[in-house]
Amino acid sequence: MRISKMLFVTKKEEPADAEVRSHALMVRAGFIQQIAAGIYVYGPLMWRVLRKVEEIVREEHDKAGCQEMLMPALQPRELWEESGRWERYVSEKILYHFEDGRGREVCLGPTHEEVITNFVKGKLNSYKQLPQTLYQIQTKFRDEMRPRFGLMRGREFVMKDAYSFDADAEGMAASYAKMRQVYRNIFSRCGLRFTPVEADAGAIGGSGSEEFMVDAETGEDAIAVCHATGYAANTEKAVSRIAAPPEPAAEVAMHKEPTPGAKSCDDLVALFPDLPVERMLKTILYRATWADREQTVAVMCRGDREINTIKVLNHLDALAVDLADEKLVKQATGANVGFAGPIGLSDDVLLLADSSVEGVKGFLCGGNETDTHYLDVWFGRDLEQPLTKDFGMVQAGDQTVDGEGTIEITRGIEVGHIFQLGTKYSESMDCRFSDENGKLQPFQMGCFGIGISRTAASAVEQGHDEGGMIWPLPIAPYHVMLIQMRAGDEAQEALGQELHDQLTAAGIEVLWDDRKMGAGGKFKDADLVGIPLRVVVGRDAADRKVEWKPRTGGETEVIAADDVLGRIQAALEEAGCA
RNA sequence: CGGGGUGUACCUCAGUGGUAGAGGGGUAGCUUUGGGAGCUACCAGUCGCGGGUUCGAAUCCCGCCACCCCGACCA
Numbered sequence: 001m002r003i004s005k006m007l008f009v010t011k012k013e014e015p016a017d018a019e020v021r022s023h024a025l026m027v028r029a030g031f032i033q034q035i036a037a038g039i040y041v042y043g044p045l046m047w048r049v050l051r052k053v054e055e056i057v058r059e060e061h062d063k064a065g066c067q068e069m070l071m072p073a074l075q076p077r078e079l080w081e082e083s084g085r086w087e088r089y090v091s092e093k094i095l096y097h098f099e100d101g102r103g104r105e106v107c108l109g110p111t112h113e114e115v116i117t118n119f120v121k122g123k124l125n126s127y128k129q130l131p132q133t134l135y136q137i138q139t140k141f142r143d144e145m146r147p148r149f150g151l152m153r154g155r156e157f158v159m160k161d162a163y164s165f166d167a168d169a170e171g172m173a174a175s176y177a178k179m180r181q182v183y184r185n186i187f188s189r190c191g192l193r194f195t196p197v198e199a200d201a202g203a204i205g206g207s208g209s210e211e212f213m214v215d216a217e218t219g220e221d222a223i224a225v226c227h228a229t230g231y232a233a234n235t236e237k238a239v240s241r242i243a244a245p246p247e248p249a250a251e252v253a254m255h256k257e258p259t260p261g262a263k264s265c266d267d268l269v270a271l272f273p274d275l276p277v278e279r280m281l282k283t284i285l286y287r288a289t290w291a292d293r294e295q296t297v298a299v300m301c302r303g304d305r306e307i308n309t310i311k312v313l314n315h316l317d318a319l320a321v322d323l324a325d326e327k328l329v330k331q332a333t334g335a336n337v338g339f340a341g342p343i344g345l346s347d348d349v350l351l352l353a354d355s356s357v358e359g360v361k362g363f364l365c366g367g368n369e370t371d372t373h374y375l376d377v378w379f380g381r382d383l384e385q386p387l388t389k390d391f392g393m394v395q396a397g398d399q400t401v402d403g404e405g406t407i408e409i410t411r412g413i414e415v416g417h418i419f420q421l422g423t424k425y426s427e428s429m430d431c432r433f434s435d436e437n438g439k440l441q442p443f444q445m446g447c448f449g450i451g452i453s454r455t456a457a458s459a460v461e462q463g464h465d466e467g468g469m470i471w472p473l474p475i476a477p478y479h480v481m482l483i484q485m486r487a488g489d490e491a492q493e494a495l496g497q498e499l500h501d502q503l504t505a506a507g508i509e510v511l512w513d514d515r516k517m518g519a520g521g522k523f524k525d526a527d528l529v530g531i532p533l534r535v536v537v538g539r540d541a542a543d544r545k546v547e548w549k550p551r552t553g554g555e556t557e558v559i560a561a562d563d564v565l566g567r568i569q570a571a572l573e574e575a576g577c578a
Numbered sequence: 579c580g581g582g583g584u585g586u587a588c589c590u591c592a593g594u595g596g597u598a599g600a601g602g603g604g605u606a607g608c609u610u611u612g613g614g615a616g617c618u619a620c621c622a623g624u625c626g627c628g629g630g631u632u633c634g635a636a637u638c639c640c641g642c643c644a645c646c647c648c649g650a651c652c653a
Contacts, residue, residue, distance in 0.1 A: 538612065
């Protein structure tokens with residue numbers, strides 16, 4: 001394709017509102033344009049990238065026996081009432097919903113468990129038809145509270161979602177394991193560095209779940225990894241083993257200490273320099289919300305640790321667990337914020353503790369009285385140890401639970417998430433099949449998502465330099481950038497055309513910069529757009545010589561025009577997209 | 579939804595009460611031609627919207643809207 005005939009518009013200046021490189025570069029290069037918060041136009045080059053990602057996704061799914069289909073984005077309220085998710089999605093303000101012209105309520109699908117479950121109902125009737133996995137690639141709509149980072153978190157985005165149907169839990173686990181491999185293949189083929197991690201299932205529900213994280217500093221998720229043991233988990237879910245707390249020198253009776261203004265552990269460390277922070281126990285207050293009630297919950301943990309509210313939420317099986325506001329803290333503790341403790345809390349407060357408090361002797365904790373803490377407190381002696389469970393957040397330097405390795409915290413972009421749903425939707429929507437004994441059973445379902453547009457953006461987040469984007473060859477908008485130095489030069493024009501035609505005939509996608517403009521601008525644009533392979537037709541065109549100049553790495557090399565095709569084919573093969 | 583910020587040309591921005599600006603961009607011409615080249619001329623704005631104060635408002639005040647950033651959800 002000749003650039004001179006294309007809508008190819010780049011900007012010299014960065015957009016003012018782009019926070020991350022992928023966003024800024026894609027806007028500068030004209031790949032995307034924002035039209036509202038979290039809503040983007042995909043330009044011709046972007047669309048080529050998205051189609052390449054989609055094609056890899058399709059091929060891998062089809063190879064694994066999955067069947068592609070397409071479900072509607074527009075969905076009736078009734079379907080969501082059946083699964084019981086309407087209320088929750090509406091109250092969490094995720095769902096785009098409105099009345100149609102006849103006063104019926106509809107929504108734009110944020111996900112498709114309801115539609116697919118409804119679709120297979122009455123079609124998959126027998127265990128003999130199982131297992132099956134169906135998928136689609138489609139635009140999803142979610143009214144994100146905070147869209148950001150360009151395509152990373154949009155309100156409208158392209159997603160691949162797949163759903164598996166099995167007769168029993170073993171079957172579901174097998175379907176899940178198969179998809180796990182499909183996902184590894186997909187992200188590998190896209191040329192991305194990624195880490196599969198154990199994950200929390202969140203609002204989708206179900207048992208096991210894993211996320212696929214593209215390694216990137218700017219990722220929104222923190223992940224705990226251990227290179228020695230191969231452990232990898234989202235910090236929402238991650239577990240670890242921590243060092244035992246230091247023992248007190250002597251057993252002293254519990255007593256109150258004045259601690260004016262000491263609201264945080266830092267303040268207390270300053271006040272009690274001889275007391276290790278591991279022997280200061282924090283008590284954090286939360287408000288837990290269920291569909292029909294609320295409850296104030298206090299969770300204790302060691303001073304050097306943090307609470308993981310997702311673990312608390314899962315333990316309580318609540319809809320939400322939020323940090324208590326000042327008013328609630330005063331009501332529960334009778335004190336200002338910063339002095340909550342386990343002793344003398346209001347009776348209606350549920351007290352829990354993270355396992356980090358186990359074995360802590362002679363500790364300091366809040367006094368439930370402004371400017372007061374208790375010192376030298378012992379569980380068993382001064383109060384009973386509350387229900388203790390892992391409610392903690394892993395920290396860099398923790399041991400893995402098996403004690404075989406050390407955890408470090410890195411960041412990633414969640415591009416895929418796979419779930420074992422179990423019977424959550426098949427039960428609620430009464431979607432069943434007949435088993436070997438003729439008994440009706442709900443399907444064991446799995447669901448599997450890939451953010452197509454996010455995957456594309458994450459490739460840029462992972463591949464860029466000061467000059468611009470660096471696309472992995474398998475998903476680059478074109479395979480090769482053919483730069484013709486001077487428009488109008490006869491030898492260059494002829495060789496450019498010859499190469500373009502030859503490569504195109506060989507199935508290679510060529511972006512041919514034949515524009516009448518200075519060399520500087522062409523090179524800058526080539527760097528910005530980031531086509532990984534580059535051929536320059538310039539002053540040696542009459543001798544049938546060109547420059548081989550990949551986007552990154554390596555010196556510029558003068559090669560014979562006749563060798564270009566071979567070079568490109570070798571590069572394609574090496575990148576696994578031959 | 580809470581807290582903070584910004585809205586001026588297609589883009590990036592300057593402009594603190596007195597005739598709306600610069601750079602980039604686009605168009606035309608001449609010169610140039612290996613890392614965003616030079617000159618000339620031209621194009622381009624209801625200063626987010628509504629109200630108010632004032633002889634006079636981009637500028638001051640009030641309201642609204644949009645976008646961005648920081649916190650709770652998710653691909």
